[in-house]
Amino acid sequence: MQNIDAYTIKHTKIKSVDLMEQAANAFVSAFAQEYDNKNTGIVIFCGLGNNGGDGLAIARLLLAKNYTNISIFLTRFGSKQSDDNKENLKRLQEMNFQVEEINDVNEIEIIKPDLIIDAILGSGLNKPLTDQYAALAKLINDLAVKIIAVDVPTGFKTEGEILVDYNGVKADLVICFQRPKINFFFPESSIAIKRFKVVDIGLDEAYINTQPTDYKLITSEDITKLIKPRVHFTHKGTYGHALLIAGNTNTMGAALLSANACLRAGAGLTTVCLPQSGLTALNITMPEAMALPREHVDFKSLHKYNAIAIGPGLGFDDDNLIMLKKVIELQKPLVVDADAITTLSNNKNLLKNLSPQTILTPHVKEFDRLFGDHENWWQRVQTAQTKAKELGIVIILKNQYTFICMPTGEICINQTGNPAMASGGMGDVLTGILVSLLAQGHAAKEAAILGVYLHGKAGDELAKDSFCVSASQVVLQLPKTMKMSMD
Ligand SMILES: NC(=O)C1=CN([C@@H]2O[C@H](COP(=O)(O)OP(=O)(O)OC[C@H]3O[C@@H](n4cnc5c(N)ncnc54)[C@H](OP(=O)(O)O)[C@@H]3O)[C@@H](O)[C@H]2O)[C@@H](O)CC1
Numbered sequence: 001m002q003n004i005d006a007y008t009i010k011h012t013k014i015k016s017v018d019l020m021e022q023a024a025n026a027f028v029s030a031f032a033q034e035y036d037n038k039n040t041g042i043v044i045f046c047g048l049g050n051n052g053g054d055g056l057a058i059a060r061l062l063l064a065k066n067y068t069n070i071s072i073f074l075t076r077f078g079s080k081q082s083d084d085n086k087e088n089l090k091r092l093q094e095m096n097f098q099v100e101e102i103n104d105v106n107e108i109e110i111i112k113p114d115l116i117i118d119a120i121l122g123s124g125l126n127k128p129l130t131d132q133y134a135a136l137a138k139l140i141n142d143l144a145v146k147i148i149a150v151d152v153p154t155g156f157k158t159e160g161e162i163l164v165d166y167n168g169v170k171a172d173l174v175i176c177f178q179r180p181k182i183n184f185f186f187p188e189s190s191i192a193i194k195r196f197k198v199v200d201i202g203l204d205e206a207y208i209n210t211q212p213t214d215y216k217l218i219t220s221e222d223i224t225k226l227i228k229p230r231v232h233f234t235h236k237g238t239y240g241h242a243l244l245i246a247g248n249t250n251t252m253g254a255a256l257l258s259a260n261a262c263l264r265a266g267a268g269l270t271t272v273c274l275p276q277s278g279l280t281a282l283n284i285t286m287p288e289a290m291a292l293p294r295e296h297v298d299f300k301s302l303h304k305y306n307a308i309a310i311g312p313g314l315g316f317d318d319d320n321l322i323m324l325k326k327v328i329e330l331q332k333p334l335v336v337d338a339d340a341i342t343t344l345s346n347n348k349n350l351l352k353n354l355s356p357q358t359i360l361t362p363h364v365k366e367f368d369r370l371f372g373d374h375e376n377w378w379q380r381v382q383t384a385q386t387k388a389k390e391l392g393i394v395i396i397l398k399n400q401y402t403f404i405c406m407p408t409g410e411i412c413i414n415q416t417g418n419p420a421m422a423s424g425g426m427g428d429v430l431t432g433i434l435v436s437l438l439a440q441g442h443a444a445k446e447a448a449i450l451g452v453y454l455h456g457k458a459g460d461e462l463a464k465d466s467f468c469v470s471a472s473q474v475v476l477q478l479p480k481t482m483k484m485s486m487d
Pocket residue numbers: 001002005019020023047048049050051052053054078080082120121122123124125126127128129130133150151152177178201203
């Protein structure tokens with residue numbers, strides 16, 4: 001971000017203090033949407049760097065908006081004060097507003113406010129908090145009032161492993177500038193952040209997009225470009241034939257959910273390879289799908305399918321390994337999920353044979369089973385990136401924010417989806433969508449981006465007026481979500 005800052009200042013001829021003003025304005029607009037009561041008791045803590053400068057500018061702008069119940073503390077714990085911080089302190093003092101300067105946490109005397117704005121340290125954090133900073137973070141947290149952080153909670157690293165013994169500010173809301181930080185997407189961030197909002201501060205977007213980074217946020221524009229419209233004079237043969245190898249006695253539902261998702265994501269034809277005992281259920285619930293009883297599979301006949309998915313509810317029968325081997329040998333576009341990932345974990349030599357059009361869809365436990373235990377998500381995502389490159393495949397590491405690791409080393413982060421979707425069968429639905437998209441001719445990379453986004457988006461649409469969302473509901477919602485995502 002620092003170099004993007006510098007570029008914007010240089011090329012748009014905007015002064016850094018004006019960029020700070022834009023950032024403060026964007027913060028205040030977002031803040032006012034959340035807290036519109038002008039009598040709200042607000043305490044703002046500012047450091048000496050640019051995060052503190054933002055805080056001082058925010059204080060002035062809030063006062064101008066008639067938030068009258070504001071106290072400001074400037075923490076002089078160091079000696080270095082940034083120029084823009086000095087300038088904003090001057091502007092505030094010119095308004096005759098008192099800024100209380102503190103050199104030691106013990107000097108602080110505050111009456112419990114309604115909320116605290118944390119502008120002590122931001123993305124400039126370069127070491128863990130100690131001494132005065134750690135004591136101040138503790139004091140703020142212990143007040144047990146709402147905390148709104150400017151850009152980043154003080155003490156929170158924006159990149160790298162999140163410390164288990166985090167001692168920084170614990171924010172209810174982070175109003176973050178221009179782009180979310182990578183560490184916001186890891187579950188461990190919940191120790192410091194309940195919620196974040198990203199605001200546009202006018203940095204040069206075109207330039208940001210030229211900056212070398214492994215991370216890319218998936219946007220609705222990406223999806224609109226990727227979805228292929230249904231074209232006149234096309235027929236079922238145009239949209240591919242998908243095969244799902246799934247289901248077992250007690251987990252037949254997984255096969256049915258996957259198959260239904262595959263149909264509803266637009267595959268021309270869907271065949272389900274499931275145990276004989278599941279045939280009646282399939283025929284009754286999904287007359288559109290075809291069946292291939294698993295007891296009588298002629299592997300040579302599998303060539304005709306455009307894409308294959310293996311794993312949901314598959315179980316661990318003796319012949320599963322043979323089936324997985326045969327399917328990998330076909331070198332077709334392939335999704336390996338659930339129990340097939342576990343089988344792969346026990347037969348890691350197969351990994352190197354996966355075709356370049358393979359997508360693996362592990363959740364955290366399956367991922368660690370496959371690639372070893374990890375202490376945290378930062379490490380896990382690094383491994384996913386390395387393995388996707390090494391094996392030349394796509395790895396979808398599933399979570400609230402799903403990481404899609406490409407063979408090129410690129411990591412696409414998906415932000416759709418929500419906790420209402422945290423229920424069994426949701427991953428089976430994703431697998432059905434993915435194989436459907438592969439069968440329709442999307443490359444693995446495209447199918448992964450589209451599938452993960454649409455799956456979460458359907459869940460988001462349903463969660464707008466529903467406490468929880470079932471996997472079957474996501475399946476039913478899919479065609480609408482796809483249609484709406486086209487424009
Ligand atoms: N990027 C953008 O797009 C825009 C960014 N903007 C804002 O700038 C913020 C970044 O500002 P910043 O670079 O001045 O750093 P900031 O976080 O204020 O820290 C200041 C100093 O603190 C020190 N320090 C660090 N860790 C420490 C520790 N553990 N314990 C003690 N001291 C520690 C360290 O000093 P040093 O150790 O080097 O002496 C550091 O230099 C960013 O979050 C956003 O709010 C917007 O205004 C405009 C657009």
